[in-house]
Amino acid sequence: MMLAELVTTADRVGATSSRLDKTDALAELLARADPSELPALMGLLLASPRQGRLGVGWRGLTALDITHADDPLLSVGDVDAVLDVLAATSGSGSAAARTGILVDLAARATASEWDFLVRAMLGELRTGALSGVLLDAIARASDRPAAVVRRAAMLSGDLGETARIALTGTAEDLESVGLQVGRPVLPMLAATAATTTAALEITGEASVEYKLDGARIQVHRQGDDVGVYTRSLADITHRVPELVEVVRALPVNDVILDGETLSLDEDGGPRPFQETMSRFGAEVSRDLVLRPWFFDVLHVDGRDLLDEPLSVRLAELERVAGDWRMPGLVTADPEAAERLSRDALAAGHEGVVVKAIDAPYAAGRRGKSWVKVKPVLTFDLVVLGAEWGSGRRRGWLSNLHLGARDPEGEFGDPGGFVMVGKTFKGLTDELLKWQTEHFPEHESHRTASTVFLRPEIVVEIAIDGVQRSPRYPGGLALRFARVKGYRDDKSPGEADTIQALRALLRG
Structure with missing residues (x-):
């Protein structure tokens, strides 16, 4: 498939707000693609190339002074091959080598193709072609049930591979996609409630468990081989040897565990989230030791547990994980749940997660079976701009x-972002310095007072609630918003929605 076909479809998708029209356009594209091109095609459409990190940034891509091709020459396969080389380029002289690779690619692309590729490499395609629309398109193009396609994608964690199976395999091939030890799956997600009592009203009898301010991990073990993955399915095994050691000592041969990890201070209290995340970025082991807490088990010694109720999974978790289990209790009593919440807070943790005891594990989905409760509401939002400070912040x-x-797309492009407030509270001098140094790398434009950013940076914001307000496009404003920290582990596509904030409005 020629790259120009992909660019034309992306333009068509971006020009409409109709989910049905987007699905139709993408389905037509997928149906025409060669099966070998599907993983690369999906990666470019999602602005998440299948190669992962490419080692290129905004300045390096936009600073190139290139005369582009007049006519389309590149295929999707050509681009994918170049990105393979780009991702593999490292070591001394790699910056110059990457520039040379990019110059050659840009010269072979038309101006519109290069604009598309730059945005795809930087993760900022604004087509509204999010994973949900692409899943619908795969189902349409392959004439397979949408539910089966979605489950295959969730359990494989790979939309490109799901598309290949759906479009080239049999219905049985698609239905047979299941858990595979060593292949991470999309994690189950939690909704939000203000109190444990409110959460229990949603779930009924539940397992009420500590909510840590840690990092989500998924651990796979097959014999002595252990893999540790982040919530975004990145492999961090070589960076967390202490977690590998814990899992190798468990009384099991094959297992998939879901949990969290964080580091503790000298008194046994949790260290800040940023310190835990610093280990994920380390190439070698640091003095900061991580401890795991496991709260779910998806597979044990040949037996898949995804569709089993939580009560069954917890019994297996107790047998397998023992002392490494997340603290919690099973109850339908609001007072008992509140006591556990107070215990969690007293121990320095965020709150609790309330999980319906009869619910299966819904990989990749945020439903009402899991409900997180924090005394202060926190939301992951995207930074759209920053104003120059005054006084001591000048x-x-x-x-x-x-x-x-x-x-x-209620307030613009589907998959876009709507402004809901401003804050400078919670910003330390260290964060102010970091913002001033790094925000220009994400700049889209500026005025005399404000630097506006592409929606690429996720920040965790604590609020006391929301209130109706005509001041911002979303019709609401955040109450007492303050910065908790930046979330390098989350993509803009994982930010909280305007609908989630609106649900906090009374009446």
């Missing part, structure tokens, strides 16, 4: 413009 980028995800 010279620093300070007041943040915050945006919530708008998946349905």
